[in-house]
Each structure stands twice: as C-alpha cells, then as structure tokens.
Amino acid sequence: MSRTVFCRKHQQELEGLERPPFPGPAGEDVFNNISRQAWDEWTAHQTRLINEKRLNTMDKEARKYLTEQRTKFLSGDDYDKAEGYVPEKN
Numbered sequence: 001m002s003r004t005v006f007c008r009k010h011q012q013e014l015e016g017l018e019r020p021p022f023p024g025p026a027g028e029d030v031f032n033n034i035s036r037q038a039w040d041e042w043t044a045h046q047t048r049l050i051n052e053k054r055l056n057t058m059d060k061e062a063r064k065y066l067t068e069q070r071t072k073f074l075s076g077d078d079y080d081k082a083e084g085y086v087p088e089k090n
Contacts, residue, residue: 052082
C-alpha cells in the first residue's frame with residue numbers, strides 16, 4: 001500500500017513521495033506534507049522557470065530564487081509564472 005499525506009497544496013489526502021526529495025529539514029517537510037502529484041507539478045513548473053528565465057542552477061542566486069518559488073508554489077501562495085508559457089489544451 002502506498003503512503004498518503006495530507007497535501008498542503010491540494011488540501012486533501014493524496015499519495016505521498018517514497019522518500020524525501022532532498023536532504024535536510026526542507027526535504028523532510030516536503031516528504032511529510034506534499035503529495036506526489038504536487039511534487040510532480042512543481043518539478044514541471046521548475047523546469048519551465050529554469051528554461052524560460054535561463055537560470056543557471058550552479059548560481060547561488062538562481063538556487064535561492066527557485067527555493068523561494070518552490071515554497072510559494074507548494075504552499076498555494078502566488079508564485080512566478082514562466083513568461084510566454086501556454087498550457088496544452090486537453
């Protein structure tokens with residue numbers, strides 16, 4: 001049986017991650033409070049931000065920006081969108 005968490009972003013009980021996505025307290029917080037669905041949405045959004053804003057993930061300021069955006073995104077706060085991104089129509 002898969003592990004479930006009450007997802008902070010979607011405000012419902014959903015399937016959780018198998019393990020923390022990164023080490024430290026922030027990774028544990030994601031593991032305990034963010035669903036697999038929300039994490040997958042974040043990783044896709046993060047990729048769009050990196051590509052559209054041409055971020056260098058080796059740059060300390062870019063990593064700080066992405067950390068701030070991740071926190072906002074996963075908490076349901078307002079977060080930056082990638083300019084020019086148009087979601088696919090289903």
